[in-house]
Amino acid sequence: xxxxxxxxxxxxxxxxxxxxxxxxxxxxxxxxxxxxxxxxxxxxxxxxxxxxxxxxxxxxxxxxxxxxxxxxxxxxxxxxxxxxxxxxxxxxxxxxxxxxxxxxxxxxxxxxxxxxxxxxxxxxxxxxxxxxxxxxxxxxxxxxxxxxxxxxxxxxxxxxxxxxxxxxxxxxxxxxxxxxxxxxxxxxxxxxxxxxxxxxxxxxxxxxxxxxxxxxxxxxxxxxxxxxxxxxxxxxxxxxxxxxxxxxxxxxxxxxxxxxxxxxxxxxxxxxxxxxxxxxxxxxxxxxxxxxxxxxxxxxxxxxxxxxxxxxxxxxxxxxxxxxxxxxxxxx
Ligand code: SF4
Numbered sequence: 581x582x583x584x585x586x587x588x589x590x591x592x593x594x595x596x597x598x599x600x601x602x603x604x605x606x607x608x609x610x611x612x613x614x615x616x617x618x619x620x621x622x623x624x625x626x627x628x629x630x631x632x633x634x635x636x637x638x639x640x641x642x643x644x645x646x647x648x649x650x651x652x653x654x655x656x657x658x659x660x661x662x663x664x665x666x667x668x669x670x671x672x673x674x675x676x677x678x679x680x681x682x683x684x685x686x687x688x689x690x691x692x693x694x695x696x697x698x699x700x701x702x703x704x705x706x707x708x709x710x711x712x713x714x715x716x717x718x719x720x721x722x723x724x725x726x727x728x729x730x731x732x733x734x735x736x737x738x739x740x741x742x743x744x745x746x747x748x749x750x751x752x753x754x755x756x757x758x759x760x761x762x763x764x765x766x767x768x769x770x771x772x773x774x775x776x777x778x779x780x781x782x783x784x785x786x787x788x789x790x791x792x793x794x795x796x797x798x799x800x801x802x803x804x805x806x807x808x809x810x811x812x813x814x815x816x817x818x819x820x821x822x823x824x825x826x827x828x829x830x831x832x833x834x835x836x837x838x839x840x841x842x843x844x845x846x847x848x849x850x851x852x853x854x855x856x857x858x859x860x861x862x863x864x865x866x867x868x869x870x871x872x873x874x875x876x877x878x879x880x881x882x883x884x885x886x887x888x889x890x891x892x893x894x895x896x897x898x899x900x901x902x903x904x905x906x907x908x909x910x911x912x
Contacts, residue, residue, distance in 0.1 A: 618649035675711030700860035748784035823854035836881030853892035
């Protein structure tokens with residue numbers, strides 16, 4: 581039987597907006613750029629909590645731009661492709677991506693609570709990558725056969741959308757594999773659906789010998805608030821390490837002051853800024869791209885204003901590389 585808290589986040593999830601008509605009724609400023617074609621290419625999905633933070637009269641609201649299927653996505657742009665990181669080449673088993681030597685990524689689910697227009701997995705073959713119970717058993721065997729792997733990342737989709745029971749089972753099974761030391765969870769729910777951080781979830785994840793790291797994903801300081809901070813405190817009290825990753829996005833955070841404010845807001849929530857990614861060139865996201873020189877200028881200005889522990893590492897993924905490339909700036 582589900583608890584009241586589970587029902588709260590599950591009903592919030594069921595109540596997400598998926599039609600452009602409804603989005604434009606709530607945010608009239610979305611209408612001018614809204615595109616059914618783009619929505620059919622990658623579905624619209626956004627929760628009421630996130631929507632409530634958008635200025636209904638501002639067509640350039642940075643939170644709106646992250647979720648609005650726009651006419652500009654209809655253009656084909658050279659270099660922007662379906663699988664910009666060639667992930668299909670590192671997919672030894674359904675649901676498993678093994679790109680870097682010591683860590684693997686499991687796509688527990690293809691479902692998210694919000695659809696981010698710049699997502700590099702927006703065209704990912706999730707249907708072929710839902711491991712299910714037999715698939716997970718094969719993944720555990722793979723991990724036992726690769727003692728060099730010491731960290732598992734649950735990603736997606738959003739791994740916190742699966743049941744507490746499944747998360748607990750996966751955590752228990754991974755803890756039985758001696759070489760696995762860390763379990764990292766990549767989620768956008770900490771800021772978009774913080775009610776998901778229930779006592780039951782914390783119990784499911786934290787009663788383990790594994791070190792648990794939760795990596796949130798926020799791109800703009802307005803995504804954070806007191807409710808997020810309250811749920812972060814509960815995670816911290818239970819020994820979870822909190823980090824954040826962001827993406828450089830034109831129109832959203834292409835300004836050093838916004839990114840400095842993001843780092844400060846994250847720290848108020850006890851989250852450390854981890855990565856600031858250059859955009860992966862996925863088809864449909866070209867309007868978010870920033871020139872290298874502009875990214876460099878912004879990052880240099882951030883360096884001047886932030887202590888080292890609040891400066892995210894600026895990174896770029898290069899398909900086929902053995903690790904992410906740290907870009908940084910000269911003199912930094
Ligand atoms: S996987 Fe993450 S970035 Fe991609 S759509 Fe889902 S929540 Fe957004």
